Amino acid sequence: MKKMLKFLLFSIGALLFLTSLPLSTKMIMELIHNQKMNAAYEITNVSTGGPPTESTFHFNDHIIETEETVKIENSHRDPWSRKMSIADLSLKINGEGLDKLKDYPVRMEEAGLNRYYGEIAYLTLEDKSNDKTQFIILLKKTKEVEKETSDGDITDRVPDEKLKYTAHILDENGNINMTSFSFTDRDALQTELLSAGSLAPYPIGYYTDARESIPTIIFPILFPFVTLAVGFILLVLFFLIRQGEKLNRTA
Structure with missing residues (x-):
């Protein structure tokens, strides 16, 4: 039972983290890029x-x-x-x-x-x-x-x-x-x-182009940033539990 729970913890965490990471990274890069462009140029139509x-x-x-x-x-x-x-x-x-x-x-x-x-x-x-x-x-x-x-x-x-x-x-x-x-x-x-x-x-x-869409609760709040954070937390919990089990076995 514990093995199954650990497997689910790792699988769900890895899935959420890996599917959210590429887009969230690009969105952060786009935010930084926009700030740099706004600091360098002023464009008027x-x-x-x-x-x-x-x-x-x-x-x-x-x-x-x-x-x-x-x-x-x-x-x-x-x-x-x-x-x-x-x-x-x-x-x-x-x-x-x-x-x-x-x-x-x-x-x-x-x-x-x-x-x-x-x-x-x-x-x-x-x-x-x-x-x-x-x-x-x-x-x-x-x-x-x-x-x-x-x-x-x-x-x-x-x-x-x-x-x-x-x-x-x-x-x-x-x-x-x-x-x-x-x-x-x-x-x-x-x-x-x-x-x-x-x-x-x-x-x-x-x-x-993701940052140019109309924001909603689902996007980009729940996905990709909340899912990225939840996935990261689940992975951290998985590795902490596994590390704790190793320490208990060696004690």
């Missing part, structure tokens, strides 16, 4: 909110423009019943063409940059180590024209591994750099830019 930000934006002495050429008016409704058009979106800085998104969905009933929510984001990035600010135009280069079928399914959604992005970076001196990355291959800062710009398909983190 200037393309959302109210009143809507105009598609022509001034950063220092530079003019950033997004020009829209509608190709199909009132093309469809997206899965959230928003009226959509199909348009070519041309990005310009100081009148010079920089990039283009062809045949992209546009929210008809919105104004300014809100029309391109999820496709284009204007961001400012302040590097707190040198007090310098960059202006970033973040583009989703993978086109998604999501529609809802009669049975409720969403079509034309692109898998995560195929999502591509481009960031055009304008510094205070007018220098422009470009970097491209994918959703599944991004660094820490690119992750922050995607999150701030609302261009990711869902809330994301760098080490894990």
Whole structure:
């Protein structure tokens, strides 16, 4: 009977501890990472909110423009019943063409940059180590024209591994750099830019997306942290009992 109880004590403790450890470790790493990123940078999304930000934006002495050429008016409704058009979106800085998104969905009933929510984001990035600010135009280069079928399914959604992005970076001196990355291959800062710009398909983190979900009593309180603690306590009890039995046998 004692052997069975010890076996259950060890088995349950090991199961709870080992299943909880990977996720709880990643969540703690994500918390520390977020604190470091917040200490190093301040990212502001200037393309959302109210009143809507105009598609022509001034950063220092530079003019950033997004020009829209509608190709199909009132093309469809997206899965959230928003009226959509199909348009070519041309990005310009100081009148010079920089990039283009062809045949992209546009929210008809919105104004300014809100029309391109999820496709284009204007961001400012302040590097707190040198007090310098960059202006970033973040583009989703993978086109998604999501529609809802009669049975409720969403079509034309692109898998995560195929999502591509481009960031055009304008510094205070007018220098422009470009970097491209994918959703599944991004660094820490690119992750922050995607999150701030609302261009990711869902809330994301760098080490894990778990901290971005809406917290409940079950997650992340009961799992993984309470289960981790309970598993650890059960394992400690198991080894204390076994050690006590060894001491009794040698006494």
